[in-house]
Amino acid sequence: MSSSAFSPSTRSWPLLEARRSTVAELQESLRLAEREEFGIRVVEVVGAFDVLDRANAVESRDSAMLRAEVLSGNQLQIEHAMQRAVEGRYGLCEDCEDQIPGERLDAWPEATRCVECQRRHELSPGS
Ligand SMILES: [Zn+2]
Numbered sequence: 001m002s003s004s005a006f007s008p009s010t011r012s013w014p015l016l017e018a019r020r021s022t023v024a025e026l027q028e029s030l031r032l033a034e035r036e037e038f039g040i041r042v043v044e045v046v047g048a049f050d051v052l053d054r055a056n057a058v059e060s061r062d063s064a065m066l067r068a069e070v071l072s073g074n075q076l077q078i079e080h081a082m083q084r085a086v087e088g089r090y091g092l093c094e095d096c097e098d099q100i101p102g103e104r105l106d107a108w109p110e111a112t113r114c115v116e117c118q119r120r121h122e123l124s125p126g127s
Helices: 008-047 051-086 102-107 115-123
Strands: none
Touching: 008 051
């Protein structure tokens, strides 16, 4: 098999697009839930005499914020991977330039680093 037989950009592009719209849908539903719950939550926090109830109300707000943060992180990563596909660099590790294994891209189409480099990147972000 020649090296041109494996073309991750054409194979993974629909996956990336699907994931991007999934994230957008999740963000939208989170926004709607936020708006709907906001009124309830104010009542919960203000009206909660029980300290535990109050803590739960605050916690549900925090986890919604956390979810929103994770989603926007996903969105950035997906767009980043799509940008690399447009540049013809999809499937190449952005640190060591090695080919990212196909199984990794199947499991996580927005991966832009090989496992090794990703781990190093997460240990020291920004380097
Ligand atoms: Zn690498």
